[in-house]
Amino acid sequence: MMDRLGTGRLGRFLVGLPPYAWLALFFLVPFLIVLKISLSEPSAGAPPYLPLWDWDETGALAFHLTLGNYATLFGDELYAFAYLNSIRIAGIATLGCLLIGYPAAYAIARAPTAWRQSLLLLVALPFWTSFLIRVYAWIGILKSEGMLNALLLWLGVISEPLQILQTDLAVIIGMTYSYLPFMVLPLYANLEKMDLTLLEAAADLGCRPFKAFVAVTLPLSMPGIVAGSLLxxxxxxxxxxxxxxxxxxxxxxxxxxxxxxxxxxxxxxxxSAVAIAMLVLLVAPIMIIQNARTKAEEAGK
Amino acid sequence: MASQTTAAPWNDPGAKPLIRFEGVSKRFGDFVAVDQVDLAIHKGEFFSLLGASGCGKTTLLRMLAGFETPTEGRIFIDGVDMSAVPPYERPVNMMFQSYALFPHMTVEANIAFGLKQDRLPQPVITDRTKAVLDLVQMGKFATRKPHQLSGGQRQRVALARALAKEPKVLLLDEPLGALDKKLREATQLELVNIQDRVGVTFVMVTHDQEEAMTMSSRIGVMNSGRIAQVGTPVDIYEYPESRFVADFIGAANMFEASVRQSGTDQVVVNCPELAHDLIIAHNDMLPEGTPVTVMVRPEKVAISRDKPAEGLNWAQGVVADIAYLGDVSIFHVRLESGHRIEALQTNLRHTDERKLTWEDPVYLSWHPANALVLTK
Incomplete structure (x- = not known):
């Protein structure tokens, strides 16, 4: 019995080892390298920064840690502005993905079972083409003499081409397009497993379909909305x-x-300081919130 | 139960039924789930739709709730044609088999949900929620979420939620199916008591005949989409109208026979399984030679070593099997023809000197009034 438990634990450890080793080697180590560079002083040589420690003339170990790079981030408002603008643009793109992705995921989840796999495949289909090519294609669509402007001119909606390319709007459109599948897939997974009897129960209790969606489907799909939005x-x-x-x-x-x-x-x-700051300012709070959510859900169960 | 059997609005030809099915059929593609059902259910009834799985009972219930639309026919509730009425406007509420409680809402919020749809003032909602929670003895659990409740507690909340809107009809889809046997039996009587108190008409779907017999004022037995028979539990058990119902409800001994002689109050049939004719009470005249089935329930069959008295139907055989169930024993008696008859005997004494045992030659007998002639 002891022996069986022992091998079980060893087996579990061995199975878990490769992914953790992989993450440590290719995520944690680079992160530490970046962290190290962010604390060092710039130099004109190669590599373009000074080592964090060395031996001075007397043979003693000397550290050259500096927070000056982080001070630069606070000193120049360009950085703060870039952070806020990134959050704004990413936020609008996320909202765009949600507004397009939710109905799409809903439609797929409620489609006849035989169709669902094909519809999901269509959502994932753009991945077969290079991401770069697809973004380039948007240049062709959005530029002044591009397809979108040509269409709008032909329809008579506008009299001269709109400047869309090289604006924030173009970035938002590109992001919404590129990240849409990451919204649709977790939302689909959530909506698909929903118990439809709950909607019958809502109707039975006098609730019209749209209100039932707001009162039942939407709150129950919140984990899918959160997962998709974060992705x-x-x-x-x-x-x-x-x-x-x-x-x-x-x-x-x-x-x-x-x-x-x-x-x-x-x-x-x-x-490097910019990269670390982004991680701390953005990912850390989200991870903490997610962690708290998971714990709250587990406590509720 | 006793209070329900006294009033029998279904026997009053002038009574207006609360629910009426008129020639209702439902087809899913080629499959006929419900076939030409005519049915009337009266106010205050506890009506059960009883049948094996796939007999169409749940489809019939779902058409009443409005989740399925009849392919043909019409359904009336309180005189109103329900054809164009969506589920959210029907004066019925359903207790779902899976309970279908909203997992993201507390017990209170689940019950208040239906009341809020009617835009009732908040104090009324609060009062009514509390009242139904007390009715099902779940007041203490008002702020729990469904996943914090046991199966039996969820069942009560589901009942309370369906009752909170004071519907004209409460629909119950296998309401006790998910409970274990002990809890189910206790809940059966409680459900009947609650129905007595609130006076709402209950329509229940079940596959459990004991459950239907215990709880119902009337039972509609269903077989492949059709209503085979409607009647009180006593009617259904003692006077089944067809071989199907006789066989489906309880245990039955059946013999194929043909009519030899028919009188005003009894019929004499010839039965190839038996050496002599049987006399059975029967009110309709049947032409000679009509093929019939004779049905007699095991508990109506007496078993003895001695030849029974004159005037009884009897048969002779040997004990082939004994099933001892504690309170009763079921004797399987093999006739000379090989046909088997079941006889049920209550075990009145701790020990019985003259206890019958395997291969004992015995007589079976039953009174002409305690057997039935079935022509369908």
Missing amino acids: VFIPAVGEFVIPDLLGGPDTLMIGKVLWAEFFDNRDWPVA
């Missing part, structure tokens, strides 16, 4: 490719700032 919002905040390709010079987003610090300014320590 869209978190990567959207740090997104670089979409604002770079669709946004204009005024589209200030943290991903672009990061790129500029790394490659244009070659200021790795400040770039």
Whole structure:
């Protein structure tokens, strides 16, 4: 008995080891490297930062830790502005994904069983094409002489082309489009397992269909809404490719700032500080909230 | 139960039924779930739809609630045609088999949900919620969520929620199906008591005949989409109108026979399984040679070593099997023809000197009034 329990535990440990080792090696270690760089002083050499510690002339160990890079973030309002703008754009894109994704997920979840797999496949179908190509395609749609403007001109809605490309709107459209499947899939998983008898019960108790949706379906799908929104919002905040390709010079987003610090300014320590700050300011609160939610749900069960 | 059997509005031809099914059919593709059902249910009844799974009883109930639309026919509640009335406007409430309590709401909120839809003032909602919770003895659990309740408690909340709106008709879909046997038996009587107190008409779907017999004022036995017979539990058990109902409700001994002679109050039939003719009380004249089935319930059959008195129907055989159930024993007696008859005997004494045992030759007998001739 002891032996069986023992091997069971060892087996579980062995099964759990690879993913944890993977995460430690390719997530935790790089994170620590970035953290280290963010605390070091910039230099003109290669690598473009000074080591955190070395041995001075007397042979004693000397540390060169600095919080100066973080001070820079607070000192220049460009960074704060970029953070807030990233949150705003990602927030609007998340809302857009929710407004399009919820009805889509609902429709798929209520479609005849035989159709559901095909409809889900259609949602995931864009993944078969390169993300980059799909974002480039939006340039063709949104540019001044692009398809959207041509259509609107032809319909007579507008008399001269709209400037959509190289604005925040283009970035929001691009993000909403790109991240839509990440909203639809968790929402579908949630809506699909809902007990439809509950809606019959609501109707039986005198509740009209739309009100039943608001009073029953919507609150019960909240975990799906939260999961989908986080899956869209978190990567959207740090997104670089979409604002770079669709946004204009005024589209200030943290991903672009990061790129500029790394490659244009070659200021790795400040770039690393930007990355760490983003993690602390954004992901940490969300993780804490999620953790509290999970605990509350478990306590409720 | 006793109070219900005294009043019998279904025997009064002038009485206006509360619920009327008129030629109602429901087809799902090629499958006929409900087939030409005519049925009248009266105010204050505890009516059960009884049948095996797939007999159409649940579909009939769901059409009454408005979740399914009849393919043909019409349903009236209180004289109003329900054809165009959506479920949320019908004067009925349902207690679902799975209870269908809203998991994100407290017990209170679940019960208040229906009342809020009627836009009642908050004090009325609070009072009524409390009243129905007390009715089902769940007052202490008002602020719990459904997942914090046991199965029996959820069942009570579901009942309270359905009763809170004071519907004209309460529909119950296998209301006790999810409870264990002990709790089910206790709840059966309680449900009947609650119905007595609130005076609401109950229509229940069940596959459990004991449950239907215990609780109902009348039972509608269903078989492949049709109503086989409607009657009080006594009617259904003592006077089944067809082989199906006789066989479905309780145990029955049946013999194939043909009419030899028919009188005004009895009929003489010839039964190939038996050496002699049987005499059975029967009110209708039947032409000679009509093929019939003779049915007699096991508890109506007496078993003895001695030849029974004159005037009784009797048969001779040997004990093939004995099922001892504690309170009663069921004797399976094999006739000379090989046909088996069940006889039920109450075990009145701790020990019986003259106890029958396997392979004992015995006589079986029953009174002409205690058997039935079935022609359907």
